[in-house]
Amino acid sequence: MRYQPSGWAQYKVEELFYSFSGGTPSKSKPEYWRGDIPWVSSGEFNSDVINQGTEFITAAGLENSSAKLCRPGSVIVVVRSGILKHTLPVALSGRELAINQDIKAFDSGDEDLNRWLFLSLKNSAKEILGLNREGTTVQSVKYETLKEHQLAIPPLNEQRRILTMLEKLSSRVNAAQERLATIPRILKRFRQSVIDSSCAGTLTVDWRLKHNVEFQQLSGKLGSLARFIDYRGKTPRKANAGIPLITAKNIRPGYLSVEPREYIAENDYDAWMTRGFPNIGDVLITTEAPLGYVVHIDWTFKFALAQRVICLQFDKDIVFGPYAALVLQSTQFQAGLRDRATGTTVTGIKASRLKELSINFPSLDEQKEVVRRVDDLLKSANALEARYVKAKRHVDKLTQSILAKAFRGELVPQDPNDEPASVLLERVRQQRNGTCDTKVRSTTKRRRR
Secondary structure (H helix, E strand, O other), rough: OOOOOOOEEEEEHHOOOOOOEEOOOOOOOOOHHEEEEEEEHHHOOOOOOOOOOOEEEEEEHHHHHOOOOEOOEEEEEEEHHHHHHHHOOOOOOOOOEEEEEEEEEEOOOOHHHHHHHHHHHHHOHHHHHHHHEOOOOOOEEEEHHHHEEEEEEEOOOHHHHHHHHHHHHHHHHHHHHHHHHHHHHHHHHHHHEEEEEHHHHHHHHHHHHHOOOOOEEEEEEEHHHHHHHHHHHOOOOOOOOEEEEOOHHHOOOOEEOOOOOEOOOOOHHHHOOOOOOOOOOOOOEEEEEOOEEEEEOOOOEEEEEOEEEEEEEEOOOOHHHHHHHHHHHHHHHHHHHHOOOOOOOEEEOHHHHHHEEEEEEEOOHHHHHHHHHHHHHHHHHHHHHHHHHHHHHHHHHHHHHHHHHHHHOOOOOOOOOOOOOHHHHHHHHHHHHHHHHHHHHHHHHHHHH
């Protein structure tokens, strides 16, 4: 038995709420669609309050289907959708609207009580999903179990105090989330600025003064500076284990991702890698889907390359591989890459066009100094990003922590003079089959006329 604060009452949802399912008018009847009645489907739960979906139905569509109208302030819950594998979508209707058959609506006739159920379902979402998920491809939550959900309700005045406090705290959490959301964009701009500065020579002005050298930038076409190793044709059969296969999906801007994990059989390796073997210090660039992602090889494990990835092997007496990787990520080079790319649905660049692009580079010693300084700056950015991830994880959990505290009766002080919840809820329960049902049903009838 769960702890229940003094003055609180506990009821099953079905004791206090009228509930129903929605429906979908026939798609073969044009006269049922493009009306003025908002119709919401399970994939359109993108906020706590929903005013409309992407489609509208007519009064005829409502009258001739199992679709039903929800009063403003009703609680609507998705009970059948793949998203139920990890999330229970629940919201309040911001206006009168219709729902489809994958959604259930709950309405007590009382705005505060509806909002309390909404918060209770959000607070218990993990438990509900764990107990009530069914199906494999499409998940579902049992309607009966939702109706039997135990709703712990505080006295009316305490409930209002809790709701006021929740709104205040939620606004602070939202403000913190909005501020945190700016950090990835700032870090992205900072990283790109560092890369562009490194290629323009501004990052090593003091180094040149110290060593009394002029800024020298030699220019050359990529095809003359690097040996191109790419693989065409049908990729060898995939294996559950063997030689890791690096695809375009594994290459992210500046780093290698281990996902997705793909392999080719050991016996197929030599037959596939006939054009050459990548080495430490070489640079990989994607030529399609995605276009222009770059990483320099700093790992020692044996691997194979898939199509849409080119390995660039530079003359190490002239070009330092990690520096070349910075140049290929620069705004200037990426713009040239896009200008020479072709395709509409999928944009890509041929090796012959890629070879025509030019890159500039200073002396080998300065290239290495640039890379050292860039690494130091990016380490600082990475440390800040790690702090951001930790802070975001903490803030994202705050709302659930606040809800849990509210439903334990710990969010606001209790007042012994508050009327017990049982007194109010007995009145609501007695009226449920009268006032609430009449309101919902009469609203539906008015809309159908």
